[in-house]
Amino acid sequence: xxxxxxxxxxxxxxxxxxxxxxxxxxxxxxxxxxxxxxxxxxxxxxxxxxxxxxxxxxxxxxxxxxxxxxxxxxxxxxxxxxxxxxxxxxxxxxxxxxxxxxxxxxxxxxxxxxxxxxxxxxxxxxxxxxxxxxxxxxxxxxxxxxxxxxxxxxxxxxxxxxxxxxxxxxxxxxxxxxxxxxxxxxxxxxxxxxxxxxxxxxxxxxxxxxxxxxxxxxxxxxxxxxxxxxxxxxxxxxxxxxxxxxxxxxxxxxxxxxxxxxxxxxxxxxxxxxxxxxxxxxxxxxxxxxxxxxxxxxxxxxxxxxxxxxxxxxxxxxxxxxxxxxxxxxxxxxxxxxxxxxxxxxxxxxxxxxxxxxxxxxxxxxxxxxxxxxxxxxxxxxxxxxxxxxxxxxx
Amino acid sequence: xxxxxxxxxxxxxxxxxxxxxxxxxxxxxxxxxxxxxxxxxxxxxxxxxxxxxxxxxxxxxxxxxxxxxxxxxxxxxxxxxxxxxxxxxxxxxxxxxxxxxxxxxxxxxxxxxxxxxxxxxxxxxxxxxxxxxxxxxxxxxxxxxxxxxxxxxxxxxxxxxxxxxxxxxxxxxxxxxxxxxxxxxxxxxxxxxxxxxxxxxxxxxxxxxxxxxxxxxxxxxxxxxxxxxxxxxxxxxxxxxxxxxxxxxxxxxxxxxxxxxxxxxxxxxxxxxxxxxxxxxxxxxxx
Numbered sequence: 097x098x099x100x101x102x103x104x105x106x107x108x109x110x111x112x113x114x115x116x117x118x119x120x121x122x123x124x125x126x127x128x129x130x131x132x133x134x135x136x137x138x139x140x141x142x143x144x145x146x147x148x149x150x151x152x153x154x155x156x157x158x159x160x161x162x163x164x165x166x167x168x169x170x171x172x173x174x175x176x177x178x179x180x181x182x183x184x185x186x187x188x189x190x191x192x193x194x195x196x197x198x199x200x201x202x203x204x205x206x207x208x209x210x211x212x213x214x215x216x217x218x219x220x221x222x223x224x225x226x227x228x229x230x231x232x233x234x235x236x237x238x239x240x241x242x243x244x245x246x247x248x249x250x251x252x253x254x255x256x257x258x259x260x261x262x263x264x265x266x267x268x269x270x271x272x273x274x275x276x277x278x279x280x281x282x283x284x285x286x287x288x289x290x291x292x293x294x295x296x297x298x299x300x301x302x303x304x305x306x307x308x309x310x311x312x313x314x315x316x317x318x319x320x321x322x323x324x325x326x327x328x329x330x331x332x333x334x335x336x337x338x339x340x341x342x343x344x345x346x347x348x349x350x351x352x353x354x355x356x357x358x359x360x361x362x363x364x365x366x367x368x369x370x371x372x373x374x375x376x377x378x379x380x381x382x383x384x385x386x387x388x389x390x391x392x393x394x395x396x397x398x399x400x401x402x403x404x405x406x407x408x409x410x411x412x413x414x415x416x417x418x419x420x421x422x423x424x425x426x427x428x429x430x431x432x433x434x435x436x437x438x439x440x441x442x443x444x445x446x447x448x449x450x451x452x453x454x455x456x457x458x459x460x461x462x463x464x465x466x467x468x469x470x471x472x473x474x475x476x477x478x479x480x481x482x483x484x485x486x487x488x489x490x491x
Numbered sequence: 492x493x494x495x496x497x498x499x500x501x502x503x504x505x506x507x508x509x510x511x512x513x514x515x516x517x518x519x520x521x522x523x524x525x526x527x528x529x530x531x532x533x534x535x536x537x538x539x540x541x542x543x544x545x546x547x548x549x550x551x552x553x554x555x556x557x558x559x560x561x562x563x564x565x566x567x568x569x570x571x572x573x574x575x576x577x578x579x580x581x582x583x584x585x586x587x588x589x590x591x592x593x594x595x596x597x598x599x600x601x602x603x604x605x606x607x608x609x610x611x612x613x614x615x616x617x618x619x620x621x622x623x624x625x626x627x628x629x630x631x632x633x634x635x636x637x638x639x640x641x642x643x644x645x646x647x648x649x650x651x652x653x654x655x656x657x658x659x660x661x662x663x664x665x666x667x668x669x670x671x672x673x674x675x676x677x678x679x680x681x682x683x684x685x686x687x688x689x690x691x692x693x694x695x696x697x698x699x700x701x702x703x704x705x706x707x708x709x710x711x712x713x714x715x716x717x718x719x720x721x722x723x724x725x726x727x728x729x730x731x732x733x734x735x736x737x738x739x740x741x742x743x744x745x746x747x748x749x750x751x752x753x754x755x756x757x758x759x760x761x762x763x764x765x766x767x768x769x770x771x772x773x774x775x776x777x778x
Contacts (some may be wrong), residue, residue: 140609148610178708275752306711309702311500311632312746312754319493319747331508332611334702340614343629344496347618364545365703367615455641 130171131159131427134199136189136214138206141181142306144360145331146406147206150491151176152204153407156395167421175199180336183213192216193204194221200427201225201285203413206406207330208232208250208278215243224420226413229406232277236454241428242429244436244457246413246448249379250278251285252290254376256463256475257326257352258289266323266350270299272337274314282328282354298322298361302455304394305448306331307408310340310411324350335365342369347490350374357466372488374465379445380473382481386442387415405445412443492625497743499626506636507701507740509643512719512731514690516678518648519662520726521683522574524585527592529691530597530713532562537704538607538693544614551616554696556754559689566688569595570681578680596709603706613703631700638697642690643732650728659683663726718758722765723772729776737761739775 116117126367135154138147166172175197179186186205188212193199193380194217197387202218204211204227211230218225227235227243231250236243258269269290280302284472290297299320301313316326316336325348327337334356341347356362357375379385381392381402391411403411417432419441441448442460463475465484472482515529536558539619540551573595577587615629649656661669662679669676696710698704723730737757746754765772 140705141603142611142705144609144705148730272751301750301752304755307505307703307709308746308755309742310751310753312743313495313751315496315500316747316750332705335613335703339618341581341616343620343632344500346625347621348766360611361610363702365613365615366617369615369618450579 108358108388110441120288128170131167131201131421132173132175132199133201133203133414134190134197135174135176135203136179136186136193136205136210137176137180138210139178142332143181143207143210143330144363146355147181147229149359149404149406150206150410152395153228153403153410153412154398154414156391156398156403156407157411157418159398159412160390160394160411161418166439167418168425168427179205179210181207181210181346183210186210187213187217190217194223201229201417201421203410203417204246205229207276207368208235208281209276211235211243212277214241216342218242222433224429224436226416226436228409230415232281234277234281235381235457236451238453241437241453242433244416244450244454246416246445246459247409248456248459248461249280252376252461253278253282253328253354254286254326254352254374254463255461256372256376257288257350258286258293258295260374260463261350262293262295262474263322264350264484264486266295268296268298268320268322268324269326269476270317270320270322270325270348271297272300272317272325273302274305274307274330274333275302276305276330279328279354286326286328287480303333305330305333310337311343313337314340314344314346315349317341318344322348324348325352327353329353329356331359331362335362338369338373340460342366342490347488347491351488352376352463358406358464360404362404363466363469369490370466371491372465372485374463376473377462377464377473379403379405379460379461380464380479382473383446383479385444385446388444389408391444408444412445412448416448493747496626497590497747498740499628500632501740502736503629503632503739504743505736505745507632507698508638508688508715508719508735508739510635510694510697510731512716512723512735513646513728514687515696515713515716516720516723516728516731517679517683517688517690517724518687520728521659521718522588522680523726524574524588524592525717526684526687527589527713528596528599529687529716530659530709530711531596531603532691533695533698533712533716534690534704534709535599536562537670537699538603538612538695538706540696540699541614542607544616551614551696551700555693557640558692562689562692563685565734566685567681569688570684574684575677575680578677585612596713600706600709603709607706609706611703611705611708612699614699617700618668631697634699635697638693639735642693648726655682657756659664664740695733715758718762721772722758722762724774725772727772727774730772733773 137151177189202225206229226246228246233248233249273279334353352374363370449458474484619630621628658674722734
């Protein structure tokens, strides 16, 4: 008994000393040169709305990593610049990050277009780089072995719309695409999917970005009178087309747009006509993925808002990069590349697994629908929170 | 019926273009300068409208009278401080005024970025669509078109039938002759820039109801406005109205029959065509 008390007393005596030693060791580690993670983000231009979440996800990922002692006992510091939604500027900024700032690690930019422009540079300088804004599969070709896709491929965006619509009796579809790498890949995939499902494509067009006035396109859609309209869009064109359809008083039975409806400001931008619009996502708050609850809590604490899938994708990029650094105990780019190409990592977005050329193989795609002031996961049925509400009424 | 709806859409789009371009046209007509800051003023007014409506939940139309008056004053001050000192510099004046308005545009865009951020925003106000004889008329487009028509009509009556308007017209046609007739051309230049600035801001209030705007949209709006002014005949008020309507109608038809990519190139194809076939523009220059 006495001995027991002595042990307790001894533990009590040593506890502050041990804590002080740990703190000293941690502070000594944090006193080392930090690991600098570099990226360019579209803070201005037509991609700025979606890219703002891209940045926030990285910021939360870096903050969480630091809260858990950093990597290799070193603190993480994020260095980023505004690429103005411009691929040329993105290339210039990544050159600067690599050659002038000499950052330790890179995370890819937002959008397939800018990632496509940056990927050859990443290969030239042999930097193992997760690309959370690059859904375009062509980026991850045999020639681009240093870039790793951290999103499901663009070909899977809005892929649930047509099977759902067909199951509910839809036959005629209209497919629209913005003239950008990701949206064109998405549009081509949906056109192929419509053909494979035996559906009739009654209208299809592409449009430039920044988006034009959509009045005429809306009228052309109305003339074709499709059952389902699928738009491979970003934020401003998703808003513009929904408004234009409303202005001519037309509401297709199924209406799906990529990316734009995922952002919270979509509802306030177009009001009640957002109701029953469908969209896709590669992440959802209710999914039981690795660290999802902690990610949501950290994000809310940091930004006082709900995250979206762009933020989850970039947070996953930090998770993947961290797993590689910790496993290899190194910042050596060749070791990191080798590890990323051969290992799976559980992330908030699901399982990261890469093909030898960096194409993501295991991330899933889901569909949600705006139902009043809520967003409800409606596809696939295995994880759905509710059923899709049809028809879209435009009000 | 589709053709009629395309015409309605084209006219309403043209009305919006009139609203966009008349301020730039007025300033060019009287002062002979291209106001590069034109799009920035439109965008800043649009983003301010977004902020005002989301904060107060009041109608954006309530902003038109106060913003018009405030921007009249701001425009007058800017002209006196930035542009009037350059008026006596002879041939270098045109290049210098271009640089000054470019600098002003840069400052305004950066201001908009700092205050309102870089994101695209739009307002769901005035989105009611009326159906008349099977044709759809959207409230926001009708409001923009009606205001464009009102402004153009008002400008025409003012310039043709009032002493101050005729003095402004005389200044635009022949500044030296206007001075010899006793017209205060300095005052006329200030009035033109003030009015042009106020018209641009008014356009911004309505444009946020029609198109998503963000601070970097400013350049696109300046270019589009300039194309309309150039098509109309650089400073020709009736020409600008005709150019805006022509552009709206052609874009409406091309967008419907050829798709979104073709629609975007229409303003520039029309401009190139007119520069080759009719370089003086659509109207007869009143300058």
